[in-house]
Amino acid sequence: MSRHDIYALLCPGRAVFELLANKWTGLAVTALADGPRRFGELRRKLEGVSPKVLTATLRRLEDNGLVLRTVHAEVPPRVEYELTALGRGALEPLAHLRSWVRAHVDDFGPAVR
Amino acid sequence: MSRHDIYALLCPGRAVFELLANKWTGLAVTALADGPRRFGELRRKLEGVSPKVLTATLRRLEDNGLVLRTVHAEVPPRVEYELTALGRGALEPLAHLRSWVRAHVDDFGPAVR
DNA sequence: AGCAATGGTTCCCTTTGGATAGTAAGGGCC
């Protein structure tokens, strides 16, 4: 039962939902939509993210199989992040959400906060 | 420009996105899908939420026009929460995300965190 | 008087998020 009730504390679906329902996760995944990106690129694209939090976000995505992290043994270092098949799948509902937001931004008050 | 770049710090769309991309917000909105619900009902449905956090979540949704809060002057008190038209709109992409999660839970490792 | 029901609020502690500074390693420059 709890296996199918996303509101249940122990439902695995809820854990996945909470992984995606995060301030930076959604932005990070969609930022990888068009192919591999380097750490610094993402850092600049996701305005306001600190390196620590970006690292944590990407690591969490990597641990959950949404993102592949490739370290190139060069100097200066080059690390590339790209979506896995699972990550590309998650892109779809995330992009859907994003496009809804885009279409309805103006329905929100000026102090969206 | 920043008006259309969800990654920009000042983009209103990003603020809306961050409102929805929250651990409890998505669950709360979908929990209201089938009509008005009372505080206690939501509290029981969203397993693990503390009254303080539930209050804050609902207030934020109310402030942003997604939820309507109605206090009935009775004893014991009765407070009902229901989605506004805007909230019902947000339901759609959220439900989409939820159904994707449902379909792909098993693609995630056993330690989804 | 005491208890139950409801929708919170208050206090305190833990977890998470965020800002800033520092580190390692090699290459180019002088």
Place this chain on the structure above:
DNA sequence: GGCCCTTACTATCCAAAGGGAACCATTGCT
């Protein structure tokens, strides 16, 4: 040789959000 440049982080410290437990106000019931 000594110095700086770049990159992708870690380390440290502090603020904000999340979470647990207790308490409150009101009225009816027993």
